[in-house]
Amino acid sequence: MPSISDAPAVAFRDVVKTYHRHRVAGLKHTLLHLPQVLRERRVAGEFRALDGVSFEVKRGECFGVCGRNGAGKSTMLGLMARVLRPTSGEVRVEGRVAPLLQLGAGFHPELPGRDNVELNGLLLGLTRREVRERFDAIVEFAELREFIDEPMRTYSSGMWARLGFAVAVHTDPEVLLLDEVLAVGDAPFQEKCRAKMQEFRSRAVTMVLVTHSMPEVARLCDRALLLHASKVERLGTPAEVEERYRALVS
Amino acid sequence: MLQWSRMPRSLELLWALIAKDFKVRYKNTALGFLWSLANPLMFAAVFYVVFKHVLVMETPNYLVFLLAGLFPWQMTATTIAAAPAIFVSNAGIVKKVYFPRVLLPLATLGNNLAHFLIVLAVAAPVLVVAGFPPSAAWIVGLPALLLVQMSITLGLALGVATLNVYFRDLEFLTGVLVQLLFFVTPIFYSEAAMPASVRAGLLWNPMYHVITQWRALVMEGRVDGAALGIAAGVGAATLAVGYGVYRSLEARLAEYL
Numbered sequence A: 001m002p003s004i005s006d007a008p009a010v011a012f013r014d015v016v017k018t019y020h021r022h023r024v025a026g027l028k029h030t031l032l033h034l035p036q037v038l039r040e041r042r043v044a045g046e047f048r049a050l051d052g053v054s055f056e057v058k059r060g061e062c063f064g065v066c067g068r069n070g071a072g073k074s075t076m077l078g079l080m081a082r083v084l085r086p087t088s089g090e091v092r093v094e095g096r097v098a099p100l101l102q103l104g105a106g107f108h109p110e111l112p113g114r115d116n117v118e119l120n121g122l123l124l125g126l127t128r129r130e131v132r133e134r135f136d137a138i139v140e141f142a143e144l145r146e147f148i149d150e151p152m153r154t155y156s157s158g159m160w161a162r163l164g165f166a167v168a169v170h171t172d173p174e175v176l177l178l179d180e181v182l183a184v185g186d187a188p189f190q191e192k193c194r195a196k197m198q199e200f201r202s203r204a205v206t207m208v209l210v211t212h213s214m215p216e217v218a219r220l221c222d223r224a225l226l227l228h229a230s231k232v233e234r235l236g237t238p239a240e241v242e243e244r245y246r247a248l249v250s
Numbered sequence B: 001m002l003q004w005s006r007m008p009r010s011l012e013l014l015w016a017l018i019a020k021d022f023k024v025r026y027k028n029t030a031l032g033f034l035w036s037l038a039n040p041l042m043f044a045a046v047f048y049v050v051f052k053h054v055l056v057m058e059t060p061n062y063l064v065f066l067l068a069g070l071f072p073w074q075m076t077a078t079t080i081a082a083a084p085a086i087f088v089s090n091a092g093i094v095k096k097v098y099f100p101r102v103l104l105p106l107a108t109l110g111n112n113l114a115h116f117l118i119v120l121a122v123a124a125p126v127l128v129v130a131g132f133p134p135s136a137a138w139i140v141g142l143p144a145l146l147l148v149q150m151s152i153t154l155g156l157a158l159g160v161a162t163l164n165v166y167f168r169d170l171e172f173l174t175g176v177l178v179q180l181l182f183f184v185t186p187i188f189y190s191e192a193a194m195p196a197s198v199r200a201g202l203l204w205n206p207m208y209h210v211i212t213q214w215r216a217l218v219m220e221g222r223v224d225g226a227a228l229g230i231a232a233g234v235g236a237a238t239l240a241v242g243y244g245v246y247r248s249l250e251a252r253l254a255e256y257l
Helices: A027-032 A034-042 A073-080 A113-123 A128-142 A157-169 A187-202 A214-220 A238-249 B004-025 B032-054 B062-082 B103-129 B137-166 B170-183 B196-202 B208-220 B225-250
Strands: A008-020 A046-058 A062-067 A088-093 A097-100 A175-179 A206-210 A223-228 A231-236
Touching (some): A008 A073, A008 A206, A027 A034, A046 A088, A046 A206, A046 A231, A062 A214, A062 A238, A073 A097, A073 A175, A073 A206, A113 A157, A128 A157, A214 A238, A223 A238, A231 A238, B004 B103, B032 B062, B032 B103, B062 B103, B062 B137, B062 B170, B062 B208, B137 B208
Parallel strands (some): A175 A206
Antiparallel strands (some): A008 A088, A223 A231
8 A cells, every 4th residue: 555644635624615696697687787786696696516615635545526416526626626716715735636527628629639639738737848758658548649640520539538538647647636537438448547547546646536436436445525415425435425325315 | 827937837838829729720721821821911902902992092002001000900800809719719628727827818819929920021021122121110119019019919808808708798799899999090091181089089099009100110110109108008008907807807717617
């Protein structure tokens, strides 16, 4: 087992995230109903996606986040990826975060795989030199050697996802955010992803896995958290969380 | 937000974003990159025919007069016309990955700047042949005008790109507003031909001094320090407002996309 240091890789302290329920629909509405719009924004229009959430993920830990649709999982991932900011409370994430949310989100269909690898690597925080150094390993991992100079619109969705996964895992992440993405590619590729995750585990990379799949959590995670109605319903071992989840679903 | 320690990385990303736009822009077109040149030239041809032969403008060297304003104008017009889509069409990455989002409008501006510089490089020998060789004033005038115009353009683009995330109506307004700005800027007509009352109104246009000074630089080989100073002030103010809008709404950008 890797040594797990005491400093948390991810720390949420009393995090609240609210969204405006009545998002301003358009200029016409805003201008014609200005007093009403301002009033509504103050009074009625808020939805708490996360409500006083606190937990810590230790460095090197594999941490599962479970919950039904709308429980606040995506909001939590967005906060960890620093894309969203908490309304109140504190979110701390130590080190380089590689979000694997919707793989290949930054790819442009008209450009060849080669250009997209570079662009995606830079977006995920690598330098140009680092991308160049890792380019062969990325292409090798994605098994796309012969297609790398073809425009990505000619790729199948599996090839698209494989390249996205390959770039993300080659960014030396310290915190890896996985959003239901393990079901990518065919069986051999999935095997490769699992091997990569094992390698990350042995290198004390922190992993946060968001999923509906309880067997996956049980198999991969050290600890897990169950979100329900914007709050932490349960924080504990995968078995404990699974039990509570089953009780909630039934 | 841009952090100084991450500057080299951000510049590399900016460069890659500009290169991407460049490659994508004329992908799958037969003329490819030549369109950067052909597009403003065709524009100019239309105006030339209309205003030289149909509506008859009595301006000497009308073609040079026209191009001196039209080419720089297109850098601003194309950037602002593209601005509403900057964050909206990049929702995929803005919502998923954290990077300085200001790089996206910067890349759009950089892309249009590059096109303008290429047009300028091609136009320069033509100017020499036409009897308008670049003067010593270009050494100061060119970078100063570029800088001022880029500030105004970036300020407007930042504001439009950010606000359009919240008010998608802006997308439909922007095209008309750019068109309006075009007509109240002395590009195809001379400000000298306007009555004093109209001219006073034109001065409210942030692009007024930029375009008249481009033309003075090209046709008379000089720039007016006072006009350039005012334009610089307008540029700084526009950029400050645009960046202010961006900064105050940036935090919630991903939620509204």
